[in-house]
Amino acid sequence: MADTLILNFNPALDRTAVVERYNPYGVNKAKRLVVLPGGKGANLGRALKTLGYSNFVCSGILGGVIGNIVKRLLDREGIPNDYFWIEDETRIAYATYEESSGMGTITNEKGPVVTEEELERCIRFIKDRYLASVRRVILSGGAPPSLIPEKIKELLNIFKVADKEIFIDTSGEILKVCAGLGPFCIKINEDELKDAFGISIEDRKSLREFYTNLSKLGTNWLIITRGEKGAILLSRDRLIIGKNKKIYSHYAIGSGDAFLGGVIYGRISGLDIVEILRLGMACGAANTLEFGACVFKLEDVERIKKEIIIES
Numbered sequence: 001m002a003d004t005l006i007l008n009f010n011p012a013l014d015r016t017a018v019v020e021r022y023n024p025y026g027v028n029k030a031k032r033l034v035v036l037p038g039g040k041g042a043n044l045g046r047a048l049k050t051l052g053y054s055n056f057v058c059s060g061i062l063g064g065v066i067g068n069i070v071k072r073l074l075d076r077e078g079i080p081n082d083y084f085w086i087e088d089e090t091r092i093a094y095a096t097y098e099e100s101s102g103m104g105t106i107t108n109e110k111g112p113v114v115t116e117e118e119l120e121r122c123i124r125f126i127k128d129r130y131l132a133s134v135r136r137v138i139l140s141g142g143a144p145p146s147l148i149p150e151k152i153k154e155l156l157n158i159f160k161v162a163d164k165e166i167f168i169d170t171s172g173e174i175l176k177v178c179a180g181l182g183p184f185c186i187k188i189n190e191d192e193l194k195d196a197f198g199i200s201i202e203d204r205k206s207l208r209e210f211y212t213n214l215s216k217l218g219t220n221w222l223i224i225t226r227g228e229k230g231a232i233l234l235s236r237d238r239l240i241i242g243k244n245k246k247i248y249s250h251y252a253i254g255s256g257d258a259f260l261g262g263v264i265y266g267r268i269s270g271l272d273i274v275e276i277l278r279l280g281m282a283c284g285a286a287n288t289l290e291f292g293a294c295v296f297k298l299e300d301v302e303r304i305k306k307e308i309i310i311e312s
Contacts, residue, residue: 001133002080004048004056004264005159007126008041009143009152010111011058011083012093013066013073016253018291022098024105031099034292037073038093040141040169043254045079046294047261047283051301053268057082059126061144063112064089082129084122088112091144095253097291102251111144119147123155131158136165136184138264140257142174149177156181160218169260172196182217185267187260189225201226207234221273223263225256225284230309233277238312242277245307248285254293259284261294262301278308 014037017030036042045058062070062083067090074081091111097104114122130137137159143152152174160166166183168175171192179186179196190201199206201224211222211234222234230243262283266276282305286296 002055002057002130003135004268005126005130005134005137006041006044006056006058007137007139007155008039008058008060008141009114009147010091010141011037011039011042011060011062011070012091012108012111013070014038014093014095014293016095016097016291018097018099019104020099022096022101022104028096030096032291034295035073036292036295037070037077037079038293040257041138042070042074042079042081043257043294044138044140044169044261044264045074045081046077047254047258047287047296048265049077049079050294050296050298051261051265051283053265054078054080056080057130059083059130061086061112061114061122062090063087066090066092084118084125086112086114086118086122088114097251097253102249102288104251106253113146114144115146119151123151126155127158131162134159134164136167136264138167138169138260139174139178140169140260142170142172149174153177153181156183167260167264169256179214179219180217182214182219184219185221185223185263186214186219187223187225187256187263189227189256193224201232208239223277223280225259227252227255231259231277231281231284233273235273238273240274240277241311242281243309243311244281244285245309248304249288251288251291254295255284255287258287258294258296274310274312278305278310281308
């Protein structure tokens with residue numbers, strides 16, 4: 001059985017058109033099309049597989065014709081998956097990016113309608129299959145509007161009570177609700193931190209107080225990503241700042257997921273938190289060099305790791 005369970009309740013079929021020159025006000029003709037099974041959970045699975053770890057399973061919700069396409073693409077990539085199936089259609093995410101600059105746009109569909117009965121069966125499905133076997137659970141991404149955040153918290157709490165490590169990488173109301181569980185790790189970007197909790201990354205006193213309150217609930221790590229400006233990791237006794245020595249590309253689809261892949265792989269491998277942050281940042285930066293979420297090369301990760309600046 002899998003050691004790690006990745007939960008994504010709103011996966012997608014990702015279609016990225018690469019154009020020679022991006023025109024935001026007119027027609028864009030695709031020079032190349034990248035089609036991948038997407039959503040943050042599938043992206044995270046792709047990152048972990050690239051790093052050499054495959055003892056995981058991606059689960060959550062799939063449905064309809066698009067869901068079947070996502071499932072087929074996951075199987076083709078060799079990404080372990082075991083989804084609960086619903087009647088409505090899995091969403092599509094569209095992106096158009098300029099080849100030379102990485103500048104472009106993304107359009108995300110909301111996602112399917114999940115009935116109350118389907119949600120209850122989904123929770124039982126996940127609990128019955130994985131509660132006894134997995135060591136860690138990662139909530140990766142959001143959920144369709146019809147899915148109640150408290151239900152996700154309820155499911156995660158079942159795993160936390162069973163002494164599983166919980167990682168959270170989500171946003172909005174789900175983030176606010178699930179942060180109250182005191183998960184082992186919360187990974188959040190600085191915009192989400194401000195939107196969900198009203199805290200600016202520059203206000204270090206409020207940031208420390210926020211982390212202290214989380215730590216009382218059981219949270220060990222609070223990781224804040226800042227895009228091109230790097231990342232911050234707060235633990236019980238340290239605050240570590242990582243900075244990028246250079247910017248490789250402005251293309252950023254999946255960089256946060258690649259970052260989390262590096263963090264989780266580092267945790268599983270027993271690395272020190274400094275090296276965990278370094279690896280996460282290197283994966284996020286390497287992701288910007290290839291089109292497609294969490295499509296990156298190990299040699300780029302190793303090269304970029306040497307260029308990451310760490311300050312305590």
